[in-house]
Amino acid sequence: YDDRFIFNTDGTFTYITNNTNDDAGTDTSGTVFGRDGLVSDLGSGGTLNGADVENLPYSDYTEDYVLIAPGGAETISLSGLGFISYYIGGSHNYEIFDRSVPNELVLRSTDGNGEFDWWFTITSEEEEPDVVVDYELVWSDEFDTDGAPDAANWTYDLGAGGWGNGEAQTYTDNAENVIVEGGFLKITAKADGSSYTSARIKSIGLQEFTYGKVEISAKLPSAQGTWPALWMLGANFPTVGWPACGEIDIMEQTGGDKNTTLGTCHWFDNGTAANASYGETTAVANASTEFHLYSIIWSEESIQISLDDVPFMTLSNSADFPFNADFFFIMNIAMGGTLGGTIDPAFTEDTMEVDYIRVYQ
Template sequence: MKKRITYNFSLLVLMLTVIFACQEEDQTFGEIVEPSNLVVTATIVGQDASNPNGDGSGLVHFNATADNALSYKYNFGTSQLNAPSGSTSFTFSDLGVNTYTVAVVAYGTAGVSTTSTIEVEVLATYSPPADLLDALVGDGSKTWRIKSEKNGHFGLGPVGGTVAAEWYGAAPGEKSATGMYDDRFIFNEDGTFTHIVNSTNDDPATDTSGTIFGRDPLVNELGPHSETPNGADIENYPYQDYSETWVITAPGGVETINISNLGFIGYYTGGNHRYEIFARDIPNELTIRTTDGNSEFDWWFIITSEEEGASNELQTIYNTLAWSDEFDVDGAPNSANWTYDLGTGDNGWGNNELQTYTNSSENVIVEGGNLKITAKAENGSYTSTRIKSQNLFQFTYGRVEVRAKLPVAQGTWPAIWMLGSNFETVGWPNSGEIDIMEQTGQDKNTTLGTLHYPGMSGGNANGGSTTVPTSTSEFHNYTVEWTPDVIKIAVDNEVFHTVINSDALPFNDNFFFILNVAMGGSLGGDVDPAFTEDSMEIDYIRLYQ
């Protein structure tokens, strides 16, 4: 099947008319030189002697060069892409082998241009799975938005990185004044993509006006504007509702949303307008990424089809109890499950902590069905306990649930966490660390969930937080769901932090448990001068696999 594309030169004629009409105003453009020797090449991904039309992904890399050219534009029929450098990629999605004629325009000074075409014969075999189409489209009324209430809902990282928002992730609500959060995105069943730029102004009648958020100067591709950049951002750029087309492809096996022309999601970054689906394990939620037009960053977004305030309930795949400690026998912790770290921070835990860890019943005891770890002030110093399952119980993957009540005193730093069993040989953070629950000494209404690993450790760790106002007065369930694909941290079954797992991360081998209450230090901060003692109580710790 032959698919021809014709480029419309009316814009060029209009531009030249304006140029000559303005000569009386003595405007100078310098020497106007039409680009020449325009050469366009195409590389079909997976093409070889056995696969002359490619590997079935439909992905083709294009490169254009011309003398005296300042920029380039590709016309693929249903989609047009600006390519300042002359290089771009496009995924053809019509099933089977099809021949496409692609028009390429090279622009010179004052808008003069030269056009050339190239034909490519491409095989596309990918058909998106029904569950993904259903997730995007639903019953036809599903509307998506940036999940502004979630940590890391918008961010950036290195091109090709595997950690969501590795270099920067926006805090909940951080970009509320930019024009992004009121946008809505609809993937219609007929293949059209609708972007509503202000979802709050359509009552009682439709108002297509609004504002969007974009990267300077890439957002200039949408047209001229008068907004002053805020750093490298253009905030509240006036724009109108619009429609484009969308299609799902899977180049290299990665499910990807392709939006035609200048359509985009969340924050305008230029580029190829392809959004790789990095995670879709949480119902009604997608983690997506795209590379900007400068090939400078990967931009990450978390989008959801639930209205703000909707539940983010943990959906577990582990339901068989594999190990537990119910703390139902009074006395010292069960020696078959727990051993101790003893001494001061000089022994290896550091962080400027003030306590000395002991195995004294004054600091740790099981009574009344609970484990109690108590930090005490003693003669100007502090004692506490840190118990661990190292060399007694360790595991890979599962759902860990710990029911606990936390200390209230300023300066206490309680933690429920896991450490890679190989840390003594590979060191930290190479071993990996999963903090199921930490709480600072100064904010007892907030719970932290954090992962430490190479490149993301210490104060630069990959973490999230959630509000738990009754953490010191009531028991709550602190949970991690750890799979080969994803690590989710939750409180009372509500997920508040998600990290995509991969072979590149140290979360695919045995870990062991640690329970402790530290005093002061990097998260404990200043201790209340009137502090005498306070405890973390744990009802049970359970592992499901």
């Protein structure tokens, strides 16, 4: 886009329709686009493309703006034919739906036909400089002592599968399912006759944190039906339950797609949904043969999940979410269930290896 919108302190709104010519000077020419049947308010011309009219000649202009709040919704009201980006007619009012992200406004407006709500994101000309955060390592487990996982850091979930997801495994603390060996934590799922065993370790009551950067270096199982996860739950889980405690899935992988990783947050949405969630996926190559870095950067402003230091999921945090108190870590391999899916009938065993987990604040 080459549009620029200037909200002046004197209450005037200037729309520069082509900021690449001279920004706002002698050459005021430019083009705009809009909804067919509505954009004719601005004149004739342009190219019809489906329901849009593109490249309609239109020069820079100035109107007035005022902030109003109908029904308590903060709204920009433009005078005359003033509009933002894509002409839809209507009231020329743009509700500020969200402004929690620095240098961004997410706007919503209803078109003149009363058919659609249209959404716009506008960002400032000059972004704030990147804030350099000086992180300091506050805790880690490097898994460098052979034997059972360090009891100062880890305890276990034990028992038959299900866990609310229809899983097929029984969790144990046996060395054949969980052991530290050769500098790696190894969690192994095994076939046990017609059933399966595995392990789920957790740091509840031992290592719990609010905010920071978490890095986990791991190599994942490859067998169909395995459901590995590196994740977090709110430390108040024993008293408030799930999803009210909140859940942060740093890494999950389905049983049928070993070339994708999932990053997801779950919470209780003020009683309107038992499980509200937001997540994204990203491609991961050689996840079962190479170690990759699964990480989050978590603050009171946002939760950002990354693969190999490349962010792929960001959730804006707020006081309305449960992500502002201590959380603990969980590492496990489930078998089957909602994300594990169909287990390979020839499955015998498979392992997730973790090189380290590190917390910086």
